[in-house]
Amino acid sequence: MARPDRNRQALRAPEARAGWLFAAPAFLLYTTFLLVPVIAALVFSVTEVDRFTWQTDFVGLDNFRYIWSDPHFWRSFLNTFEFIALAVTGNVGCGLLVALLLDRSMPRVLLYFLRFAYFMPVLVAAALVSLVWKFLYSTDLGILNYYLRLVGIAGPGWLSDGRVAMFSIVLMDVWKHFGFFMIILLAALQGVPRALIESASLDGAGPFQAFWHVKLPTIAPVVLFCITYATIGGLQVFDSVRILTNGGPGDATRVLVLYMYEETFGAQNLGTGSAAALTLLVVIVVVTALQFAFANRVTRE
Amino acid sequence: MKRRDFAIGLAGLAVSGGAAYAAVPADIKATLKLFRPATDADISEVNHAIARFKTRFPNVEIKVQYVSPNPWGEYINQFMNAMSSGESPDVLNIATEGVATLVGRNILHDLSDILATDPDAKELLADVEPNLLNALRYNGKLDLLPTEWNTAVVFYNTDMFAEAGLAPPAANWTWDDLLATAQKLTKRDAAGNVTQFGYVIPGGQFALTTWFQTNDTDRLTPDGRKSNVRDPKFRESLVFLHDLIHKYKVSPTFALNDYGYAPFAARQAAMFTGLHPMVRILRDAKFTSADVQVVPYRRKQVNICGVMGLGMTRTTKNPALAWEFMKVLMDKDIENEIANNVRSIPARRSAAELPAWTAFPQHWALFYGAAAKAKPLTAPPNFAQVEQIMMRNIDAYLTGNQEIDAAIDGMDRDLSQAMSRVKW
Numbered sequence: 001m002a003r004p005d006r007n008r009q010a011l012r013a014p015e016a017r018a019g020w021l022f023a024a025p026a027f028l029l030y031t032t033f034l035l036v037p038v039i040a041a042l043v044f045s046v047t048e049v050d051r052f053t054w055q056t057d058f059v060g061l062d063n064f065r066y067i068w069s070d071p072h073f074w075r076s077f078l079n080t081f082e083f084i085a086l087a088v089t090g091n092v093g094c095g096l097l098v099a100l101l102l103d104r105s106m107p108r109v110l111l112y113f114l115r116f117a118y119f120m121p122v123l124v125a126a127a128l129v130s131l132v133w134k135f136l137y138s139t140d141l142g143i144l145n146y147y148l149r150l151v152g153i154a155g156p157g158w159l160s161d162g163r164v165a166m167f168s169i170v171l172m173d174v175w176k177h178f179g180f181f182m183i184i185l186l187a188a189l190q191g192v193p194r195a196l197i198e199s200a201s202l203d204g205a206g207p208f209q210a211f212w213h214v215k216l217p218t219i220a221p222v223v224l225f226c227i228t229y230a231t232i233g234g235l236q237v238f239d240s241v242r243i244l245t246n247g248g249p250g251d252a253t254r255v256l257v258l259y260m261y262e263e264t265f266g267a268q269n270l271g272t273g274s275a276a277a278l279t280l281l282v283v284i285v286v287v288t289a290l291q292f293a294f295a296n297r298v299t300r301e
Numbered sequence: 302m303k304r305r306d307f308a309i310g311l312a313g314l315a316v317s318g319g320a321a322y323a324a325v326p327a328d329i330k331a332t333l334k335l336f337r338p339a340t341d342a343d344i345s346e347v348n349h350a351i352a353r354f355k356t357r358f359p360n361v362e363i364k365v366q367y368v369s370p371n372p373w374g375e376y377i378n379q380f381m382n383a384m385s386s387g388e389s390p391d392v393l394n395i396a397t398e399g400v401a402t403l404v405g406r407n408i409l410h411d412l413s414d415i416l417a418t419d420p421d422a423k424e425l426l427a428d429v430e431p432n433l434l435n436a437l438r439y440n441g442k443l444d445l446l447p448t449e450w451n452t453a454v455v456f457y458n459t460d461m462f463a464e465a466g467l468a469p470p471a472a473n474w475t476w477d478d479l480l481a482t483a484q485k486l487t488k489r490d491a492a493g494n495v496t497q498f499g500y501v502i503p504g505g506q507f508a509l510t511t512w513f514q515t516n517d518t519d520r521l522t523p524d525g526r527k528s529n530v531r532d533p534k535f536r537e538s539l540v541f542l543h544d545l546i547h548k549y550k551v552s553p554t555f556a557l558n559d560y561g562y563a564p565f566a567a568r569q570a571a572m573f574t575g576l577h578p579m580v581r582i583l584r585d586a587k588f589t590s591a592d593v594q595v596v597p598y599r600r601k602q603v604n605i606c607g608v609m610g611l612g613m614t615r616t617t618k619n620p621a622l623a624w625e626f627m628k629v630l631m632d633k634d635i636e637n638e639i640a641n642n643v644r645s646i647p648a649r650r651s652a653a654e655l656p657a658w659t660a661f662p663q664h665w666a667l668f669y670g671a672a673a674k675a676k677p678l679t680a681p682p683n684f685a686q687v688e689q690i691m692m693r694n695i696d697a698y699l700t701g702n703q704e705i706d707a708a709i710d711g712m713d714r715d716l717s718q719a720m721s722r723v724k725w
Contacts, residue, residue: 050724051381051384051385052384052385052406052408053406054385138554138556139553139554139556140495140498140553140554141553141564141567141569152492157554157700157701159556160554160556160700160701160702161700161701161702162697162700162702245557246557246558246692247693248557248692248693248696248697248700249696249700249703250693250696250697250702251693251697252702262686262689265374265375265378265685266374266685266686266689267683267685267686267719267722268378268381268683268685269722
């Protein structure tokens with residue numbers, strides 16, 4: 001029997017209040033750490049601020065014109081996408097490869113040990129990893145080139161050669177992060193119905209065909225999630241670049257976030273730093289939207 | 302208003318009148334904030350200073366904000382954050398690199414009048430090399446007093462020199478002398494790989510600047526306002542360093558932010574240009590076969606200096622009390638502690654003669670001896686940006702990724718644009 005409208009409205013108010021109260025903490029965090037900084041960045045991007053006196057002058061689009069006409073900005077833009085292309089491929093690719101290798105019958109202890117071993121670099125602080133790899137990569141005094149020279153190979157300038165430096169940073173990034181994607185993809189692979197794989201096997205499908213026609217389509221949404229997650233992480237890369245090369249040699253590894261940091265805290269220019277940050281925000285939104293559109297299409301297919 | 306507060310207010314007014322501060326009552330209740338670099342030694346020294354201060358002013362609470370000064374741009378950023386969030390310190394430490402930024406904005410009290418009248422200030426200045434004050438002056442104002450400072454010298458491995466049959470470098474050695482020495486100290490294995498480098502080029506701006514100063518040039522004009530990188534002498538300095546790596550192969554590949562003490566301590570390099578804190582690092586590593594000499598020169602024999610200063614902000618509510626605290630942070634006890642910790646060059650000459658400080662290396666006197674003629678690092682208000690531009694382009698050139706003309710063009714373009722945006 002339907003309740004009278006008056007009673008329904010009387011009940012809705014307390015329910016609404018409860019809903020607001022439950023949502024309030026998350027909304028407060030969202031407002032404080034996301035909404036307010038974005039609004040602040042919008043304001044700073046069209047102003048010039050003296051951080052000592054807080055004297056603020058409206059400058060319109062001058063900050064945007066400054067960074068868009070700065071060749072270092074566009075170089076950092078390209079570098080960021082180069083890093084993403086390499087790092088996403090490496091992280092998700094290696095993660096998937098290792099997950100496939102672990103997705104088989106093996107003693108549980110061995111499986112747990114290998115999973116932990118591959119995941120352990122993820123747990124170590126990025127700054128510490130970068131410092132150690134910086135020593136390894138030293139051109140003349142590092143251990144990598146030392147062993148290469150022992151076998152007669154002149155080692156490259158891992159961090160000093162502009163053609164190689166970005167690759168070196170990606171290599172370290174993949175070593176550190178692929179374990180995270182491996183864990184996710186392994187869980188996805190273990191969720192593939194065994195009956196499907198057995199059917200494929202009975203139909204004469206080899207391991208590669210079973211992977212390509214059965215496993216990969218089944219875990220496609222998870223793979224696309226990993227690619228999206230890795231892309232967003234790649235767009236925000238900072239600490240490893242700062243420690244390993246500080247954007248050098250020259251501008252060879254200067255990424256967008258490092259450019260923003262240098263404008264804001266090096267040049268002490270909140271305006272241009274914020275303008276660069278907003279440009280990056282737009283790029284992230286566009287890239288993520290494209291990825292979701294692509295993901296939806298693939299999933300439907 | 303309490304009589305006590307009135308007295309303190311009078312003391313504050315007395316600053317502008319040029320007189321010393323009025324005496325602060327011992328039972329005053331107040332809070333003072335100190336902004337300071339953070340190392341273990343810094344924290345220990347400050348804790349001891351606070352303990353001494355509290356024996357005279359037991360009801361004064363001291364709050365210390367420790368910030369890493371590596372790099373100085375970050376330190377200045379944190380200070381700006383403190384000021385803009387309403388947590389401005391009463392007393393702060395800042396080095397030469399930040400003097401123009403703070404003094405140019407009139408953030409600190411001018412101490413000239415206090416120095417002329419306060420007996421404790423006169424005692425301090427009598428024990429400090431006058432030239433060190435020049436590194437803290439800006440536009441004729443002296444808003445900071447020196448507590449410690451640094452210069453760059455060449456550290457060399459005495460065993461490697463003896464093994465190569467070389468006499469220690471002379472006090473008036475030149476760039477060519479360094480090259481010849483480095484060539485004799487560089488060793489190669491049968492395959493031609495270098496196993497011991499003669500000299501490591503410093504990867505930081507402070508020590509690297511010695512290669513410009515000793516060629517009578519610098520990255521900026523003497524007034525610190527314009528790019529000077531098109532000076533042929535500046536180019537000459539860069540080409541010489543490039544040749545050490547690529548032509549003569551006596552130096553390892555240039556590494557940004559690497560001062561070279563790690564390969565030196567690992568006995569992979571015979572010489573590097575370093576600062577006094579390296580003495581403690583070598584001492585703690587029990588590396589005793591090291592000595593120092595002034596940096597070699599081409600056109601002008603000069604040493605660089607960077608000075609850490611102590612100042613009082615204009616936002617302090619207790620200038621007289623803050624001045625009393627500053628005196629404790631500059632007294633003989635803390636200076637002696639800096640010397641005994643062997644982490645920097647104390648501002649006081651007497652502290653630089655203590656046994657712990659003079660124990661190592663053999664020519665320790667070179668460090669304080671450089672004070673009289675040392676030339677401060679030119680540091681405009683946008684020091685951090687200038688450093689970024691410089692090191693980016695020098696790194697690209699010295700690592701062989703860019704030709705000299707392109708490096709100088711890039712440096713000049715970026716520096717000129719950066720300096721044009723500075724509000725003097």
